[in-house]
Amino acid sequence: MAKNREICTTNKVDYLSIRKAMTSGARTVDELAELTGVCTECEGCKNELDNILSSVCGCKKVSLEAVVNAVKSGADTVEKVGEITGAGTGVDQETGEECGKCKGLIQNIIDLGR
Numbered sequence: 001m002a003k004n005r006e007i008c009t010t011n012k013v014d015y016l017s018i019r020k021a022m023t024s025g026a027r028t029v030d031e032l033a034e035l036t037g038v039c040t041e042c043e044g045c046k047n048e049l050d051n052i053l054s055s056v057c058g059c060k061k062v063s064l065e066a067v068v069n070a071v072k073s074g075a076d077t078v079e080k081v082g083e084i085t086g087a088g089t090g091v092d093q094e095t096g097e098e099c100g101k102c103k104g105l106i107q108n109i110i111d112l113g114r
């Protein structure tokens with residue numbers, strides 16, 4: 001799992017704020033701009049934002065597309081999404097404990113269907 005760092009340096013929006021906004025339903029750069037204040041002024045950040053938006057589980061490298069597809073094919077709990085895609089089942093390499101940081105986002109994708 002990536003550590004926190006500043007993404008939009010103009011408006012000082014960090015990675016964790018962006019992940020939090022995604023967990024509240026943001027799926028596009030425009031929605032992120034609304035919820036977090038990312039300025040979207042530079043192309044470099046836009047690429048980075050697209051990358052962040054397209055990924056659900058950093059531990060298992062599972063994309064948003066894969067999770068949405070799993071939900072569309074009937075996975076209606078975080079556990080079922082994990083069984084199909086692996087998302088949410090990562091283990092912290094240092095502590096050996098379950099990561100689970102993306103579970104809130106997985107639940108939100110189930111809730112919204114996108």
Ligand code: FES
Pocket residue numbers: 007008009010011038039040041042043044045046
């Ligand atoms: S500094 Fe804000 S989007 Fe690049």
Ligand code: FES
Pocket residue numbers: 001056057058059060087088089090091099100101102103
């Ligand atoms: S980000 Fe660690 S389990 Fe998904």
